[in-house]
Amino acid sequence: MGVPIPPLLAAKGVRKRFGHVQALQDADFTAYAGEVVALIGDNGAGKSTLVNVLSGVMSPDAGEILLEGAPVRFAGPVDAQRRGVETVYQDLSLAPDLDAAANLYLGREIFRGGLLRPLHVLDRPVMRRAAVEAFAELGVALKDVRVPVAALSGGQRQSVAVARAVAFARKVIFMDEPTAALGVVQRARVLDTVRRVRDRGVAVVLISHNMPEVLAVADRVEVLRLGRRVASFAAAGTSIEELVGAMTGSLDQQPDNGEDRR
Amino acid sequence: MSADTLQKQAGPSERNGAVRAASRFFAENGALGGLVILVVALSLMSGSFLTVTNLLNVGVQAAVTAILAFGVTFVITTAGIDLSVGAVAALSAVVCAWSATSEGLPWPLALVVALGVGILCGLVNGALITYGKLPPFIATLAMQGVARGLALVISQGSPIALPNSISHLGDTISSYLPVPVIVMVAMGLVTAFVLARTYSGRAMYAIGGNEEAARLSGIKVTRQKLITYALAGGFAAVAGIVLASRLASATPEAASGYELDAIAAVVIGGASLSGGKGTAFGTFVGALILAMLRNGLNLLSVSSFWQQVVIGVVIALAVLLDTLRRRSTN
Numbered sequence: 156m157g158v159p160i161p162p163l164l165a166a167k168g169v170r171k172r173f174g175h176v177q178a179l180q181d182a183d184f185t186a187y188a189g190e191v192v193a194l195i196g197d198n199g200a201g202k203s204t205l206v207n208v209l210s211g212v213m214s215p216d217a218g219e220i221l222l223e224g225a226p227v228r229f230a231g232p233v234d235a236q237r238r239g240v241e242t243v244y245q246d247l248s249l250a251p252d253l254d255a256a257a258n259l260y261l262g263r264e265i266f267r268g269g270l271l272r273p274l275h276v277l278d279r280p281v282m283r284r285a286a287v288e289a290f291a292e293l294g295v296a297l298k299d300v301r302v303p304v305a306a307l308s309g310g311q312r313q314s315v316a317v318a319r320a321v322a323f324a325r326k327v328i329f330m331d332e333p334t335a336a337l338g339v340v341q342r343a344r345v346l347d348t349v350r351r352v353r354d355r356g357v358a359v360v361l362i363s364h365n366m367p368e369v370l371a372v373a374d375r376v377e378v379l380r381l382g383r384r385v386a387s388f389a390a391a392g393t394s395i396e397e398l399v400g401a402m403t404g405s406l407d408q409q410p411d412n413g414e415d416r417r
Numbered sequence: 418m419s420a421d422t423l424q425k426q427a428g429p430s431e432r433n434g435a436v437r438a439a440s441r442f443f444a445e446n447g448a449l450g451g452l453v454i455l456v457v458a459l460s461l462m463s464g465s466f467l468t469v470t471n472l473l474n475v476g477v478q479a480a481v482t483a484i485l486a487f488g489v490t491f492v493i494t495t496a497g498i499d500l501s502v503g504a505v506a507a508l509s510a511v512v513c514a515w516s517a518t519s520e521g522l523p524w525p526l527a528l529v530v531a532l533g534v535g536i537l538c539g540l541v542n543g544a545l546i547t548y549g550k551l552p553p554f555i556a557t558l559a560m561q562g563v564a565r566g567l568a569l570v571i572s573q574g575s576p577i578a579l580p581n582s583i584s585h586l587g588d589t590i591s592s593y594l595p596v597p598v599i600v601m602v603a604m605g606l607v608t609a610f611v612l613a614r615t616y617s618g619r620a621m622y623a624i625g626g627n628e629e630a631a632r633l634s635g636i637k638v639t640r641q642k643l644i645t646y647a648l649a650g651g652f653a654a655v656a657g658i659v660l661a662s663r664l665a666s667a668t669p670e671a672a673s674g675y676e677l678d679a680i681a682a683v684v685i686g687g688a689s690l691s692g693g694k695g696t697a698f699g700t701f702v703g704a705l706i707l708a709m710l711r712n713g714l715n716l717l718s719v720s721s722f723w724q725q726v727v728i729g730v731v732i733a734l735a736v737l738l739d740t741l742r743r744r745s746t747n
Contacts (some may be wrong), residue, residue, distance in 0.1 A: 177643055212633075233635040248630035250623035252693035262635030264616050275616035305626075 160229070161224035163188045163358045164209065164240070164327050169218035171204050171382075178204040180382035183219070186327060186358040191349055193361045193369040193390070196379035197402050202362050205379065206329050209360075210242040212236030222326070235260070238302050239325030243316050245332050251305035254317045255297055256286035258304055260321060289322045310341035317348060327358045334368065346372045366395045378402055447739055448686050448702040455706060459713040466716055472597055479708035480597035481506075481660045483701055485675055486682035487491035487608040488652025491645045491701045493683050494612070496625040496692025497553040499622055499649045501542060501560035503675035506657030507668070509535045509563040513658055515578035516668035524582040532654045538564055539650020543643035561676070570668035576666040587663035597659045604655060617644050625692025685735040706731070 166184040170177070179201045186192045196202050207213040209220060211229030221224050222238060229235040232242065249258050251357060260282045265277045286300050295314040297307070304312050313336060320328050330349070336343040349372055353359050362370050370390055378386040378401040386401040460467040485502045492499040513531035516522040522530065533557035538560055545556035565666035589595040620641040632638050656675075661667040684690065685706055686699030710731060714724045 232633050236635060242633075244633065248627065248633045250626040250630055250634075250693070252622045252626040253619065257619060257622075261619070261631070264619065266616070276614055277616060277619065279614070 160187070162221070163184060164360075165221040166205070166215075166220050167221065169205070169208055169215045169220070171201075171208060171216050172405035177398060178382055179208070179215070179218075182379065182382055183384045184209065185387075186360055186379060188326075188358055189353055189356045190374040191353050191359045191361055191372055193363060193373035193376045194379065195363065195366075195369060195376060195398060195402060200379040201382040202379055203252075203331065204382075206242070206331060206360070206362060209327075210240055210329050236323065239328045240329075241324035242329040242334055243320045243331065244334070247311060249304050249316055252303050254301045254303055255290065255307070258284045258315055259286045259289060259319050261319070263323065269351075289318050293318050293321065295393040296342055309336045310338060311371070313337055313341070313345065317345060319353050321348065324352070324357050327360065328352060329360045329362070331360070331362045332364070332365070334365070338348065366398055369398070370395065380404055384392060440710075447742055448699055448706060448735065451685075451735065452702050452706050454707070455709055455713070459709065463713065463716040466713060469593070471712065471716075473589070473593070473598070474709050475705070475712045476598040476601070477595045477663070478712060479704045480595075480601040481656045481663075481672070482675060482678045482682055482707060483487035483601045483704035484604045484652055484656035484659060485672075485679035486686075486700045486704050487604050487677070487697060488656075489679045490608060490683050490686075490688060490695045490697065491611070491621055492553070492649045493680070493688045493690060494621045494625045494692060494695040495630070495640070495642060496690075497546065497643050497645070498605070498680070498690070499557045499646065500554065500676050501538065501557040502653040502656070502679055503566035503672040504561045504568070505535055505538045505650055505653040506573075506672040506675065507670065508568040508657070508659065510537065510657035510661035510667035510671060511568045511572045511577060511669055513583065514579050514661060515571050517575060517580045517583060521669060524580055527580075528583065528658065530628055531658055532651060535650040535652075535654025535657070536647045538648070538653070539647040540643060542650065543646035546646065547639045547642050565669070565673070572667070572669045574669060575735060576668040578666045579661055583658070584662045584665040586659060587665065600655065600659055604652060605697050605701050608652075610702070612647070612695070612697060617641055621645055622693055624696075627693075634661035639715065654715065678707060681732045688738060703735075706735075 162185040164186045166182060166183045168183065169179050171179040171396070173203060181204055182201060184194070184205060194202055194205070204213070208215045211232045211234055214228070220229070220412070221227070222240070228254060229238070229240075231343060251260055252262065265282050267278045267280045283300060289301065290297055293314060295311070295318060297311060304315055307315070313333065317330070317333060333349075334345050337345060346368065349359050349361065361369070370393065373390045376388045376390055376393065376398060377384055378388075378398065380402060385404070388397065388401075456467075465471055485506060489499050490501060509531040512534045515529050516530050517524050517527035542553075542557050542560050545551045545559070546553050586596050612621065620631065620636045620638075623636050624632070624638055624641060628638060633653070657672060660671055682703035683695060683700050684703070685702030686696065686701070688695030688699065707728065710728060710738070711724060715725060719727070
């Protein structure tokens with residue numbers, strides 16, 4: 156092929172230090188459109204820091220972030236969201252007392268037009284209808300979108316958080332342990348969603364400790380160790396032993412192995 | 418298409434839904450049950466309770482507390498607290514009377530200035546809490562002192578008579594419509610509208626439920642907190658003017674301790690001091706319960722010393738029952 160497609164989102168030589176801890180040390184990361192990349196690593200490898208840097212929660216000390224080949228600096232998570240980069244946080248970050256529809260549109264409310272516009276009056280029917288559709292699309296069974304999310308089960312809350320990111324992500328979604336709190340059925344449903352979002356051309360970055368799950372859903376796996384990318388695998392044909400080996404350092408691989416995949 | 422299937426599933430259980438909605442309404446408005454019981458009990462115990470004159474009287478008694486409490490509802494919904502509303506009410510009333518008499522301002526302008534003072538006090542509270550990172554308790558306690566002190570300074574410690582044009586706000590229209598009650602209902606509707614229908618209301622619930630989540634979702638937390646405390650200050654100013662117009666004069670010591678009544682009304686109405694919950698209707702019912710209790714105890718000629726005891730017990734019971742009920746539904 157002639158011109159190579161640039162990665163949708165890439166990190167090059169990102170560094171981040173907290174006091175004496177060098178959380179990221181020249182870390183690289185790549186995610187292409189329409190793929191599921193799993194980001195794995197042992198506790199303290201720097202996964203969460205890398206995600207925070209890439210989703211605008213933290214700014215890197217050094218290094219650069221490229222969105223569709225162009226360098227970007229996210230002013231904050233909201234700025235990243237505006238550019239099509241969404242995150243499902245591990246603690247879900249929902250407003251417990253608001254209902255599912257309100258949570259879906261939290262911070263992105265739709266307002267009534269006309270004379271009421273300056274008062275920022277919510278257009279609740281429109282948001283509610285769109286929310287019902289968004290949940291239906293994900294196969295989320297909510298009896299009533301008007302129940303506060305605090306009254307929902309853990310799995311349903313998870314679905315609301317995922318649905319929110321999916322509804323607005325145009326380019327990249329980060330999912331930090333999205334299935335950690337889920338039962339078998341709901342886990343399968345979330346993974347199904349992950350695949351469906353990928354098929355829309357979005358890059359899904361999955362942070363997970365669950366190796367079988369990673370191999371089942373990811374197209375590619377990037378491994379972090381001690382704040383650095385140490386390996387990149389195509390998921391097909393890779394074994395759990397290889398992944399664990401890369402995570403623990405018993406098996407080393409060239410860092411840029413997977414990058415010339417396309 | 419998928420939405421259709423959802424609706425079809427909802428179809429057969431519609432009657433269940435109505436029952437569920439009704440039971441949810443009562444679960445969410447536990448205070449309403451208390452109010453009904455109180456009305457029944459007081460009408461059985463005292464013949465003069467359930468009369469139009471007396472109920473209007475209760476409404477007027479409830480008005481100032483309710484208006485203050487509506488403002489405090491916003492604050493408590495964001496998991497904050499406002500101890501300054503009583504003092505801010507007094508300061509606004511004093512400024513209103515002083516600017517209309519000593520300074521000779523036309524009365525509509527005096528009202529606007531008074532409202533501005535209330536909002537300004539609220540904004541200062543908000544700024545101390547957001548930019549200054551003071552706990553709301555401390556910031557508003559400080560404001561309580563400052564506002565009360567300024568009210569004493571401006572009035573030189575003595576009541577200022579209100580011009581007639583303003584004290585008409587304490588009147589009763591055609592002997593059945595007390596203006597304070599009308600103002601209370603209007604402010605209640607404004608509160609309900611803001612909480613349920615506007616971005617600010619939604620932000621208040623989000624901030625009270627999980628401030629970090631609200632921030633990550635893109636809610637402008639600082640600005641919304643400023644708006645919240647400014648609303649509480651503005652409502653306090655309205656309450657202060659209503660109180661002063663009923664007495665036809667603004668007293669610097671007026672409304673002292675009212676902030677606690679307001680907080681009690683909000684909490685009896687089902688709001689949680691840890692934030693995220695609170696409705697205008699609940700607060701309204703809470704304020705009515707407090708006013709009816711006082712009125713009823715007076716009618717039954719219970720000594721004012723014992724009244725305080727009873728009201729304290731009722732506040733404790735209301736919150737206790739509410740906590741138990743919530744625990745059982747979860």
